[in-house]
Amino acid sequence: MAEIVFGAGTSHSPLLAAPPHMWAERADQDRRNPMLYDDTGVIRSFDELATAAADRYTDACTMPVWEANWNRCQAALDRLRGDFRRADPDVVLVIGDDQHELFNDTNQPAMAISAAAEMKTGLLDDHDSDFFKEAARGYLMDAEFQFAGHAALAEDLTKGLMNEGFDIAWMSGAPDGTGFGHAYGFPIRRFLQPHPVPVIPFMLNTYFPPNQPTPRRCFELGRALRAAAAASPIDARIAVLASGGLSHFVVNEDLDRTVLDAITKKDADTLCGLPVEPLNSGSSEIRNWITAAGAMEGHAVDWYEYVPIVRSPAGTGCGMAFLGWQ
Numbered sequence: 001m002a003e004i005v006f007g008a009g010t011s012h013s014p015l016l017a018a019p020p021h022m023w024a025e026r027a028d029q030d031r032r033n034p035m036l037y038d039d040t041g042v043i044r045s046f047d048e049l050a051t052a053a054a055d056r057y058t059d060a061c062t063m064p065v066w067e068a069n070w071n072r073c074q075a076a077l078d079r080l081r082g083d084f085r086r087a088d089p090d091v092v093l094v095i096g097d098d099q100h101e102l103f104n105d106t107n108q109p110a111m112a113i114s115a116a117a118e119m120k121t122g123l124l125d126d127h128d129s130d131f132f133k134e135a136a137r138g139y140l141m142d143a144e145f146q147f148a149g150h151a152a153l154a155e156d157l158t159k160g161l162m163n164e165g166f167d168i169a170w171m172s173g174a175p176d177g178t179g180f181g182h183a184y185g186f187p188i189r190r191f192l193q194p195h196p197v198p199v200i201p202f203m204l205n206t207y208f209p210p211n212q213p214t215p216r217r218c219f220e221l222g223r224a225l226r227a228a229a230a231a232s233p234i235d236a237r238i239a240v241l242a243s244g245g246l247s248h249f250v251v252n253e254d255l256d257r258t259v260l261d262a263i264t265k266k267d268a269d270t271l272c273g274l275p276v277e278p279l280n281s282g283s284s285e286i287r288n289w290i291t292a293a294g295a296m297e298g299h300a301v302d303w304y305e306y307v308p309i310v311r312s313p314a315g316t317g318c319g320m321a322f323l324g325w326q
Helices: 020-030 046-053 063-087 130-138 151-163 182-192 215-231 253-264 268-272 281-295
Strands: 003-010 091-097 111-114 118-120 146-148 169-171 199-204 237-243 301-310 317-325
Touching (some): 003 182, 003 215, 003 281, 020 063, 020 130, 063 237, 091 281, 111 151, 130 182, 151 215, 199 215, 215 268, 215 281, 237 281, 253 268, 253 301, 253 317, 268 281
16 A cells, blocks of 8 residues: 655745845835735735834844845755655655646636646746746746656545545646646755656645635545555555645744644644634645645654744745654
C-alpha cells in the first residue's frame, strides 16, 4: 500500500524569492491591491489600514529587520529541504491552490487532482517589475518547466476519495496555454531540485467564492487522503506538503498563531472551527494547512518557524510559516 511518510507546510510568498532590497517595490504595489482585508475579514483601503495602524509597524519596515527576517526564512526553507532529503519520498502530494492559472470563473472546482504523467508550470510574464521577475524565477515560472506526475497513484487517490464521500474534479491534462502556478513551482524548486521526484498537484479553491471548502471540510479531506493512500495497492512513500499562507496580504498574527498552536497541539476542534471571515485573499491558503493537518492527524509536529514579515506602514506583508511533522 501507499504510505504517507512525511508531512510539511511552507509559505510560498514572493518575499521568499525576491531579496529584501526589493520589498519596498512590493509594498508600493500593495497601495493598489483591492483585496486587503482587516482582521475581521472586511476589505479596507491601504490608507485606511495605515491610519488605523498609526506607527505600529515603523520598526518592522526597516532594512535590518527585513534582512534578519529573510535570513530566518531561508534557514527554515533549508531545514525543510533537508527534511525532504531524509524522508526520501517516492512522490510528493502538494496541496495548493489555483489562482486562475488553470481554472477561471467559468469552471472553478472546489477540489481537483491532476493525474497527468507530465505537467508544466505556467509563465509569470505579465509584470514588468524587477520584483516579479525575481519571483518568477523562484517559482519556476520564468519559463515553462516540465515536471513528472504519478498518474496511477493519482487515480487511486481519486477512487479512494470518492469512496470516502469526496467528489473530486479529475484532470488528465491542463487546458492549452496554461500551466501550474507558484503553489507548485516554488516547492519543486526549493525542496526537490535538481532531481525532483514525481509530484501530484492537489488543488483547493481557497480564494474564490462561493464554493470554498470550509475548514472542517478541509480537515476531513486530509483524513480521507490518508485513507485513500492506505487503500492503494501501489508501493509508494508519500510526502504531503501544504503550500501557501499564512495570513496575507495583511498580516494577522493572532490568526497565524492560533493555527500553528492548534496544529502543534493536535487540536482538530480549533482547526475545524476556524471562522471563515478571516480566510480571504492570501489568508485563504490556511485551508491547505488544515488539509495537511488532517492527513497527518496523530503525528507530532517536529518543529516549526513563524516569521511575520511586515513590509508597509499598513501592515501588509505575509505571516511566513514553515513546519515539519514527525
